[in-house]
Amino acid sequence: MSDHKTKVFTVCTANNVKSVPAEFFRAGRFDATFFVDLPTPEEQRTILDLHAAKYGVSIDTVPNITNWTGAEIETLCRLASIFGTLEEAARYIVPIYQSRGKEIEELRTYAKGNCVPASIPQSNVKTPIARKIRPSSPSQN
Numbered sequence: 001m002s003d004h005k006t007k008v009f010t011v012c013t014a015n016n017v018k019s020v021p022a023e024f025f026r027a028g029r030f031d032a033t034f035f036v037d038l039p040t041p042e043e044q045r046t047i048l049d050l051h052a053a054k055y056g057v058s059i060d061t062v063p064n065i066t067n068w069t070g071a072e073i074e075t076l077c078r079l080a081s082i083f084g085t086l087e088e089a090a091r092y093i094v095p096i097y098q099s100r101g102k103e104i105e106e107l108r109t110y111a112k113g114n115c116v117p118a119s120i121p122q123s124n125v126k127t128p129i130a131r132k133i134r135p136s137s138p139s140q141n
Helices: 041-055 070-083 086-090 096-111
Strands: none
Touching: 041 070, 070 086
């Protein structure tokens, strides 16, 4: 799959590396293995800003969203558009980290030394061009 003769870029994903056959991890099979962790606080804020704008939700007071996934943050905003506040909406969400934190920590431990982190601190970014994520217009949803 690390074919360098064509311009094909193959991406494979797995929620649990324990279920992937060992032969997929041999050197040269893939150019790189990335670990996509839960969003960093900066990424969470970007996700929150995007979805709050999408659902027309005020972000004056934000509940603790440490270790929340992007999908959980979107659900928070969607529910806040129904219940009125992010705090009220948060009462109805059980983050995956709360129920499966041990498994997530095991994946993080495996990823150290075995995977390239998909998120890197902004201070380590060496490209001169920063990509910006913008909320899609309502007509694109």
